[in-house]
Amino acid sequence: MVFAAPNDALARAEGVLHTDPPPLQASVAHQVIGIWQRDWGDMSLALHHLRRARALAARADSAERESDVLGTLGVALVHAGRTRQGLAAFERGIERGTGHTRARVLYRRAYSWWVLGHHREALDDLRRAITVLRQADDVIWTARALTLRATVHLALGAVDRADADFTAAEALWDTTGQEHDKADAVESRGLAAFRSGDVPAALRLLDEAEERYAKLGTPTFMLDIRRCEVLMAAGLAPEALAEADAAITVLDGIGGQSTRKAELLLAAARAARLAGDPGTATARAALAVRLFAGQRRTWWEAHAQLVLTEARVATGRSSGRLVADAVRVAERLSSFGAPAAPEGWLLAGRIALDLHWAEDAERYLAVAARSRRRGPPLARMTGWAAQALWARATGSGRGVLEACRRGLDVLDDHRTTLGASELRARATAQGAELAALAQQVSLERGGPRQLLVWSERWRATVLSAPPTRPPADPALLSGLTAYREIAARAEGARMDGRPVPTLEREQRRLEREIRSRTLHIRGESPEDGDRFDVGRLLERLGDGRLVEIAVLDGRVQVLLCGGGRVRRFVGGPVAEAEREAEHVQAGLRRLAHPGADARLPVVEAVGLRLEGLLLGEAAAHLGSGPVVVVPPARLHQVPWALLPSLRERVLSVSPSASSWLRARETEPTAGGRHVLVRGPGLATGGAEVPEVAGRYGRPTVLEHEDARVPRVLEELDGAALAHIAAHGTFRADSPMFSSLRMADGPLIVHDFERLARSPYRIILSSCDTARLASVGADELLGLVAALLPLGTAGVVASSAPVNDEAVVALMLALHKGVSAGLSLAEALRDARAALPGDALHQATGWAFTAFGAA
Template sequence: MDADALHALALSRPADALRIAREVLAGTPSDAEAAAAHHAAGLVHRDFGDIGEAVAELKAAYRSIRKTTDRDRESEILATLGVALVMGGQTERGLAALDAVVPGTTGVLAGRLLIRRAWVLGALLGRYAEALADAEGAVEALADTGDLVWEARAFHTRAMVLLAMGVVDRADEDFVRSEELFLKSGQEVEYADARQARGAAALARGDLPTALQILDEAQQLVEELGVLEPDLYANKCLMLLAAGLTHEALVEINTAVERNEQQRGSDARHAELLMCAGLAAHAAGAYELAERRSLDALKLFRRQQRPWWAARTELALLQTRFTRGRRTAALLQACRRVSAELDALDVDLAAEAHLLTGRIALARSDSAEAVRHLSVAARARKRGLRARGAGWLAQALLYQDNGRPRGMLAACRQGLSLIEIYIRTLGATELRALATAQGAELAAIGLRFAVEKGSARQVLDWSERWRATVLAIPPVRPQSDNGLVADLAALRDLTQRMEDGHDRRPGRSHLHRERERLEAAVRQRVLLTPGQIDGRRERLRVAEVLEELGERTLVELVDLEDQLYAVVASRGHVRLRAIGPTSAATHSLSHALFALRRENARRGKHELMLDTIGARLESALLGDTLQHLGDEPVVVVPTGRLHAVPWSLLPSLRTRPTSVVPSAAAWVRAMRAEPPPVDRVVLIGGPHLAAGREEVRRLAELYPDAVVLADGSATADAVLEAIDGASLVHVAAHGTFRADSPLFSAIELDDGPLTVYDFERLKRAPHRMVLSSCSSALGGPSGADELVGLVSALVALGSAGVVASVVPVSDPATVPLMLRLHEQLRAGDGLAEALARTHDSDDATSQSFIALGA
């Protein structure tokens, strides 16, 4: 095999190339053959193994080639050695080697050498202007030469530099061209690298679903080839962090760090992985680990003389220290220095650095320093998406420090609108919910101002501004994907077999591993759902809420820095009440839910005093806000942490119709929702429910025209078809809430669980729905103050109202309760009114249900 073919093989099928190189060296090769074999082995070790061994192999290649008369090959090997030296931390020696071979060369050789130096200058050292000049020269030198592999590398290198400089569209064009050429020439690893780089370009455009999809394809390619591509895992970590998937990012990047350490890989790549691991640990709240990872990466980058990477890593380190509560003069001085360094290296990162410096200065009461740095950061609000977010936050803080509340609030609104545009680019509910965390601080600034001012209307307005944001955006159904449907069906079948076999031991069998694989596949397919940009979110004015309320009372809870407030709106008046510590309310709620669970299960020798427990919970949640009101219906808007309150347990709400909603705007939308044109009732009875068959049978007597699915006919396909667009659906079936993955919360049917992912495939959710068993009202907190779960999915899809329980309930006790509820519904009551008429002050079962929506 000739030198060029072996070189190409080293970057397409490294294991095969290393084997062939070893076979060549084991014989009696000529000097040229030995040089080619050592060169190939050095390439494999440099990119996929031990950088020390790579340098040793490349030095051996250089010694062999110097014994020949092939000066072009000698230049190439010396250039490859130069790259390896820089990657190993010997930056000056490596650059000297590259600078020694580039001058005086022309044609294909010049292109090959320029690519190597451009890659070092751009990817490793962040010297983008110099890197772009070399990359442009390489593209020009290699165009139309017929050397497809090196022409592809030239386009790829130029694309990499352009992307780093923010020229995304031109970069993507070059990535596409490099992909085509790598594919045509059979360079599989480099093709995968080009694919993952296109994913980075998609992320830079703000198209996260496309970025994730491309990266998944690239990862599958390299895993099939059995190689470790650090760039891919670093980019995947950054994409997962952009998506808010912090746990997944931390797991992925820590795995890559460990694999790179085990394989004694490139020091340069190891430093990059460590930096990403620090970012992931910070996002996951593991601040000690984040600081340790960032410090290790920073030491490597400084030793490798890579200023851009060092500045970026030090910024991450300083952000972690600030988050941990440090406000020292030394921290301020370090941030000031890093901001200056990034001004010359990366203007977008510089905006984040100046924002951090300004915040530290504010915390230290150094107003002049704060204004100087926040002003620089604020100017970035007209640039890229990431810089614009930092810019609007800086502008808000600047106005706040200057005592200009109108400007501060306007900046907060602009920043939130920007984030909302980004949220609309996402199709997956999970990603949308997570993305709201980006606006939490801006929303808190506006809310804090309103509370300090004591303006109840402004508190309500700012509370609504960033509450239940995901529900205010039209949902995006998962793409019509036979693979998704097949995976959901396989997951149902597998779960059913596991339940029938009574094997619930986690991680003990291949069935559990297969379930984990299927769940991961389902989740991944849905995460790739693209968003739909369909105009601005319609804002609901406080006056509209008051008009819609009529004789009702709205109680909206607000959690600000662990202090609970209640906004009470009734008969055109809006009042603000300070309640007490949020932690006290969550503690009382935990006690109440424990009591209800115990009473429903009929456990314990002594009967708990539910009246007393309910009174304590009311005091912690509402204070005296309801004592001066009449008996009119109440609409309650809890916070995410308090979403599972059993409101009928509270003495003031026991007999009062109470609607629970994620936001006042969501309640107004539910009130205005048009019922289906055809009045269709669906009754569903799942398996293994003690009184389920009796419950469905007796309800069928109330609704003689209802569609009944029970006794084996309640399968997923049949249920989804029946409930799509139904006016009223009653489900008597066991259910599960998955705190670890709320979208896999499910209702148990005859052929297995029907998950939230299944419900999201509905064209139109049922207008009203009653879930008579299981903790179906529970959701998983996510993002700023969002909930992800079965009920929130139904509301997002258009359900006007749902009755569900906040704790597991007694099956036999549920039957008479449900019959009374449906009798009231048939008499014309709404869900909240019907549920209020069924409440029994001595019955834990009736007090476990809440009415959500209208």
């Protein structure tokens, strides 16, 4: 019962002991309590009960009973970090037992070999055990042994063998009532899906396993470790670090397994390194190394040493000793047949390159590059990164570009399996180095056109195709409805000054549930192979100009496209530009309130400095036509209309030149509707809406109770023009929950992604609707980023808080131009010019930006 209904088994065992049973029965009861404490409780209590169980088995003069207890005790001792004693217990158990009992002890020793990282020894014990267990027709233990063998195969990278064993084990589990083992099988399937490169399936299976464990009331430390691994591969390293640290706290609180603590520390170290926190990574990895060494787990120790060396390098250190450390780790990982070995060789090659040890670097990188043609996508990415660096070291610019292209193609294929736009955006971080390396080579050896092509290759790629629509999942739809209700109640309570901790906890829970379900979505089909064409861009620009801003080695590179050519200019340090952009945002926030006129000259002066940093001499070559600015993700907070050379121009902003081309060529839906929406709580009540409605004949106007999310989404789908006057909220902590406030609660990014086709043009008369989160390599998450790939050709939105009354004047002027046939960018330029000259209205005009090309 202990793995079918753990808590019931514990209660039954304790009940048996209260009846003063004979030694044989008492031995079984103590063993059950020991197993429960070993896997879900206090290791010291587990060892006490298991030693008592062995003593009672000896008193009962039952060699088979003693053998069985010794197998359980061996596992406990290994998990407690007492490896030598644990292996000795197994030896004694194998000597004492025969036939079927010995096979069970062999299975337990195989499990311990796997925990210790001795995979070949584990497979040998499993081979011997499975033969006997099958002969004895022991379905449960045969299924356990097959599941374990599959897990060992995964550790060695043999995914096909693992899949065969998992399939055989599942067929057996279906005939049993072993609920905990069934949950473990689902968890292991999740690991297999991850190893084969299917991240959405891995997340779905791990979540399913967690639900099964929750019903049994058992902790899930192994599951936590595996989910951390998947989260890191999905680009969610901060979440992985938080999960690992939380699990360590729980494990320490119950006095749990030392082995699991070491593995959780390793997961936390890897997550911290990927999250850009080398200090935390170093501390966690160093402790993991000590624990693994004390536990005699050399396979695991080598992996922890790899992360520790990577973390030290991330702090900016390079030395011959670090090269030697990396080589030693890579050799140990190679000797184990560990799939992580190429990472070790790549690390050694990187450090050697930093030290200008060309021959050593080439040797190490050549070994790492062998992984580029086999294994899961991220392993092949490692190989192509090594190949690119090797080509760089040998002076082959063409070789660098070819390796970068091949590596990014691998990651492209991987990203198409991800349905959630958040995962697709974050996964691009894996290709950031290759994209930057190709840009650097293009800057040094190619012309501006080649640099433009490579700047586009890995910029805002998530917007190149619509995200996979969430399925008609009743649980997801129910979760979204419940989330809106709770969020609306919490907002109302806050406005009334009432405490809302319970509502906020429930809101966070629903956010986690919604996010989890959307991350399970698998990509439906590969993205098309439409590559960026510079010639097509120049043709479509006509007399306009497109300014693409790249960042290389911390400095702005300005690529000015138009007039049939691409020219390059040099800007200033990007870090300085980011600081000035933050100052501008602070200034605009203050100017949104009356009485801050004295700040206007200060903000204008910052705009002048930003122009020098971001455009440089290109500002003098913009011509007289419209201008499209394509900034990197980290500079999307810049209010571009504030820059003096852009202030009076027809100006639009696009996440990439490719997305501008797609928007330029997007056609509106025939006979599309005009939809005007007024959300609650606006200071002006959305005063522009009634007057704007008169410009469009018989538009659909949604206000008061009609402005509820389901109805709003229904009307927005495929509309020609939408105007939404509502309070906007940008969620930097979770950009997919950025929202517009409707009558029944927030309309969030996840809601917009359910549209078959978003409005051709959309005007967001709200605060902060143009704010976007920079994630991955050069990707954006937020309201505008959600709309562009869904069929929206143009958006007007604000990047800062704005004054409601000043917005009304701007919106009325904007719609005057739009209704007369102007593009959004043309209408916004004219609307700014029509505003009063005071600071409040000027700041409002600068805060709004036209995105896209409509």
